[in-house]
Amino acid sequence: MSPILAIVWIAVIVFACTAILTIAYISGYASKIPEKYGNRLFYILIVQIVGACVSAASYFLAPSHFDKPKENQIPIKDLMVAEKSDSPKIVHDNNKTIYIRSPDVSRARRVAELDFSTDPNFFKKVNVTLSAGISQVIKLEEENYRVGFSQVGIINGEKDTNYDVIFLTVSREK
Structure with a gap:
C-alpha cells in the first residue's frame, strides 16, 4: 500500500x-x-x-x-530495443503495461524477432518477426498495435561482445 x-x-x-x-x-x-x-x-x-x-x-x-504521464507512453517512436537483453523494455498504454524483448536482431538481414506481452514473465506472448521499414499490426489483449522499425544499430558490449539493436515505433491501431 x-x-x-x-x-x-x-x-x-x-x-x-x-x-x-x-x-x-x-x-x-x-x-x-x-x-x-x-x-x-x-x-x-x-x-x-x-x-x-x-x-x-x-x-x-x-x-x-x-x-503526470508515464515514461514510454504509447505512441512511441525510436524506442531502442537490444537483442538478448536481460530486462524487457516497458511501454505504457493507458492502464496497461506492455513488455517488449528481442530474442534476435539481424543487422545483415535487417530483421528483428520481438516478443510482446502484458505479463512480465512472458507466459502469454505475441511473437513477431519484423523487417526494416515494414510495420505490422499485432493484437495484444483486445487492442491492436502497429509496430515497426527503420533503423538498425550496434552496441559495443563487454569483452568484445556486440549487440544489435533496433529503434522501434509502437502506436495504437484504430
Whole structure:
C-alpha cells in the first residue's frame, strides 16, 4: 500500500469514528461524554466534512501532480530495443503495461524477432518477426498495435561482445 493511500484510509477511519461518537452524543446514547467534549466533537465533525469537501473539489478541479504521464507512453517512436537483453523494455498504454524483448536482431538481414506481452514473465506472448521499414499490426489483449522499425544499430558490449539493436515505433491501431 502506498503511503498516500494509507494516509487516506487513516483519515477515513478517524472521520468515521468521529461521526459515530458525535451521532451517539447528539442522539443521547453516549450520555457519559461531558457536554464540552460533545460540543467539540460536533465542531470537529463539521471541520472534517468541510475539509473532505474542499479536498474532493481540489482533486477534481485542479491539475494533480499524480497525473503526470508515464515514461514510454504509447505512441512511441525510436524506442531502442537490444537483442538478448536481460530486462524487457516497458511501454505504457493507458492502464496497461506492455513488455517488449528481442530474442534476435539481424543487422545483415535487417530483421528483428520481438516478443510482446502484458505479463512480465512472458507466459502469454505475441511473437513477431519484423523487417526494416515494414510495420505490422499485432493484437495484444483486445487492442491492436502497429509496430515497426527503420533503423538498425550496434552496441559495443563487454569483452568484445556486440549487440544489435533496433529503434522501434509502437502506436495504437484504430
